[in-house]
Amino acid sequence: MIKKIITLFLILIPLNSYALIEVDITRGNLDPLPLAVSPLSIDEKSRKSFEKALQKKNIGEEISSIVENNLNTSGLFNPISKEAFLQAPDIANLKPRFEDWSLIKAQALITGKVNYVDNKLRVEFRLWDVLAAKEMMALAFTTVPSNWRRVGHIISDKVYERLTGEKGYFDTRIIYVAEEGPKTQRIKKLAIMDQDGFNNKFLTLGNELVLTPRFNPASQMVTYLSYFKNLPRVYLLDIETGTQEVVGDFPGMTFAPRFSPDGKKIIMSFAKDGKSDIYTMDLENRIVEKITNHPSIDTSPSYSPDGKYITFNSDRSGYQQIYIMKSDGSNVKRISFGNGLYGTPVWSPRGDLIAFTKLHKGKFYIGVMRTDGKGERLLTENYYQEAPSWSPNGRVLIFYRETKTNDKGEGFSAKLWSIDLTGYNERQIKTPTDASDPSWSSLLSN
């Protein structure tokens, strides 16, 4: 009898249960995440010490404004105006009143403080999830006071990584060709700056023409092309030590040397025996190896991040198109099939996309396509623009854009621009002179 009752009970239980209702959320808003960057708090003694050392009135505010600017330019975050803040920086750093921050619609909050300890700058910061009312991250950095801008960039990278799940790109530098003078007689110098345009420095004097500087993805080494007595010469320059060496003189037209992902080789194209092919050079033993052997013009080679493939452009089909091949030169495959001419392919550090310049009906486009050539997306269109270079996280491209001159030959300018993969976040990077051929470094803090 008891068994029967239990059986009956067991049968009836599921009759009264309800299936769990599932609701699929496949859409959301792609608006930048609203976040508040509270000024880093600083005590009066430290503030005076930094004012004396750095000539900055409030170093806490300066660092927080670097973070705010970086996050804003990424296009993924929307820093809320400081005027809306309800809580003072020093109190917010101890214990944020989350109600106050959620009231101004902040979903994340950055607080922190700055101290002057033993002639050094000590910065600690915290990232808070306002809605969950919990701390997401807390870190402290100690460095020489003159490094304060880098601290701001490193904090930006940490916040970016914690909130997006991918590495940041703020603690990086950009090398480019600084241009001055009339268009017919340009003085071209090698220059380097932080990714936000600060700390600009010229690396060459402008006596010789410099072209296509490229960062080594594995170090702070740069390779570039310069003309010495009208002959193209490939150089290596160590940014940290300033030492420079000649890799070699190459015949005829030489183009765009670029490092392999491990930094041990450079790959470039040059004309030999009346045809332009792709070659690699081992930087240790200086052995040159021919990779392509085709009567057409093959130029602009770029390695995939795993070093197994190379993308390049070639006119072997009659028009300039993008191809990929194995790193030994086998299995050459055309991947671009759209209308127009395709050039300067660059493999993304993330490995998933290839950026390119496209010329179609008199206009230049910067675009990306998948490595099989599918999914072509044109991110920006202009009168003249080219030479895309990837940010180390493969999310942003930097390139240069030239403006049209008027009838009198005036109004020409060349400027650096960046655009992210959405195609919406396009920004000019301010440089003291005209600029071209930018190349983005890897993260300095790695």
Place this chain on the structure above:
Amino acid sequence: MNRSIIISSVFHVMLIIVTAMSLPFLSKKPLDIPPIVSVELIQIAENTNVPFAPKAKKIIEKVKEKEKLVSEQAPPKKVKKTKTKTVVSPDQDNKKIENQTPEAIPLPDKTVKKIITKEENKQNPEKVDKEVKQVSEFEKKDLFDPNNIAALIDKSKEETAEVIKKNNDITQDQERNIENTGLTLSEEDALKAQIFGCWSIPLGLPYNENLLVRIKLKLKPDGSVTKTEILDHARMNKPGQGFYKVLAESALRAVKLCQPLRVPTTGYERWKELQLNFDAREMLEG
């Protein structure tokens, strides 16, 4: 000997009677199998759907037992709810009912009279307007013209009514199915639209990865969330899945930002636990 023959024959007769009685009963059994519920039931808003099912159930029961039908008939509660301020004189109203009912109800006079008396007793003649009368008239048609039930019910409910008619009954199982079908499309849409607005999708996610986060919620009747649980929690700590944590956090933020959720006003038992499947792939690929 005779006695045992008698006993044997009595038992045999009893067996035959029992078999004869039980066989048709057994054969009827399959008719009582819970009917298949039309898929459309899920999509019809609960508010409009529910009144029809019990009503149809009542109607069919009453059709089956015509004697009880009249005595059980009563103006539905809804009639009172739809009362308006329009005041119609009792005389006019009664006249209208009397005038209309004989046309619509082809039944013996006795039944008609009973209905009329019921109407007079239960309805407040002072507050019945034209609309109300139409409803009551509609009810009567339902009752006395069983072949026409499906046509009388709103066209959108036509299939439902037919299913019910074919099966001749609404079982408890079917009622439960109606409740168990989850949220209606309109309820689901309201909830989705609310969360769409709250969910800031992290734009840096790798779009060629699995970007599905399943979150189970426990809700209060007012839609506020008492508990959230990430169902694939283990994935957060796997190497190379750092983006998943970011995605899960963004989904949790969306839930918190959206509180209280726009849940249906009824049927708390159904949705007191909800599972939200956040999938960013469509947005990031598109």
